[in-house]
Amino acid sequence: MAVMRVKLNQKKRVKLAQGLWLMNWCSVLAGILLFGLGIYVKIELKQQSEVMASAESHFVPNSLILMGLVACCLNAFTGKVCYDSLDPTKYVKWKLILKPYLMFCILFNIFMFVVAILCFVTRGPLEDTLAQGLKNAMRYYKDTDTPGKCFMKKTIDLLQIDFKCCGNNGFRDWFEVQWISNRYLDFSSKEVKDRIKSNVDGKFLVDGVPFSCCNPSSPRPCIQHQVTNNSAHYSYDYQMEELNLWSQGCREALLHYYSGMISNIGILVFLIWILEMAVMVGLRYLHTSLENLANPEDPEGESEGWLLEKSLKETFKSLLESVKSFGKLNQVEAEGDEENGTPAITTVS
Structure with a gap:
């Protein structure tokens, strides 16, 4: 027994075809929008690719680009079919391919639904790749003379300034890495020798941060060296000086920015998925109602359309x-x- 049967006369079929034609061209515009958003997200992620551990985060923008292209092609074709369905002589050439075409539409809609879900659950993988990527990037901050890594200082400084953040989880992360290059250290100085000897790995670690961690809203000149030494600065308590350095870590700042952007896109993808499902269901009714015409040469007759031929x-x-x-x-x-x-x-x- 057919599922969700409806009876359609010529007037209703014409209205259905015209409505589907309009919806399909709206879907083409939606596909162009998805393609553009995919390019935009990909560019945004590419800008911070140096502080990301892997390219896994590019799956969503790549999927958006693919979906946008496929949606434009599918809906343009469906619009043509709906337009030709008004003329029985033109519709005959599409009858044989409509069934496999509808199967392909089902697969495409399943893929779109999965991508919409992924837009909401991408926070976890994105957080992992940012945490590891930022940790590695901070280690190369001092390597301004190393080929392939000489740009890392500029990248991190611009990142911390633009996103108003400091370190991976906070400014204390800079205390655990040597971010000052050896070429700027005086190895004849007793203080430098003592700091290097006191560290197991022979690194020059200080309780200081790069200048890009400084908050310009601070009422006093930025204190970026001996941050935790209250006696080294007049009228200073590092636990109370909240405005001196950015308190938010860059991982949290980037995660909030990208996950918020991708989640909003996920809502849009879900709405477009609903539109695509409506188009597919409407095309199924139009296809079955035209197939069930008692006399195909007499388009004015009444016929039945359904969603599924069997239960x-x-x-x-x-x-x-x-x-x-x-x-x-x-x-x-x-x-x-x-x-x-x-x-x-x-x-x-």
């Missing part, structure tokens, strides 16, 4: 049987190739 249980069972028979057919052909070197001929009833 959900029967549809699922037939799909499962089709997959099983396809698997058995491939298995028999493979055995035939191994035994006689020629493809096996099978008969499927």
Whole structure:
């Protein structure tokens, strides 16, 4: 028994075709928007690729670009089909390909729904890649003379200034890495020698931070060296000087920026998915109602349209049987190739 049957006369079919035509061109515009947003997110992530541990975060923008292109092609084609459905002589050429085309639309909508979900759950993987990437980038801050790493100081300084952040989780992260290059250290100085000897790895560690951690809103000149030494500065308490340095870590700042942007895009993708589902359902009704015309040469007659030709249980069972028979057919052909070197001929009833 068909699921969700409706009766459509010529007037209703014409209105359905016209409405679908309009919805499809709206979907084409939505596809262009998805493509543009994918490019935008990819550029935004690319700008901070030096502080990201992997390229896994680019899956969402790449998917948006692909979805935008596919959506434009699919909906432009569907719009043409809906337009031709008003003329029976033109519609005849589309009848054979509409069923496999609808199957492809189902797969595309499943993919779009998955990407919409991923936009909301991408925070976890993004946080991991930012945490590891920032940690590695801070280690190369001092390597301004090393080929391939000489740009890292500028990258991190601009990052901390633009996003008003300091370090990975906070300014104390700079106390754990040597961010001052050896070329700017006086190794004849007792203080430098003592600091290097006191460290197991032989690094020059200080309780200081780069200038880009300074908050310009601070009422006093920025204190970036001996940050935790209250006696080194007049009228100073590092635990109370909240305005002196940015208190937020760059991982949190970047995560908030990117996850918020991608989540908003996820809402848009979900809305476009609803539009695509409506178009697909409408096309199914139009296709079945035209197929069920008693006399195809008389378009004025009334016909039935449905969403599924059989019940959900029967549809699922037939799909499962089709997959099983396809698997058995491939298995028999493979055995035939191994035994006689020629493809096996099978008969499927």
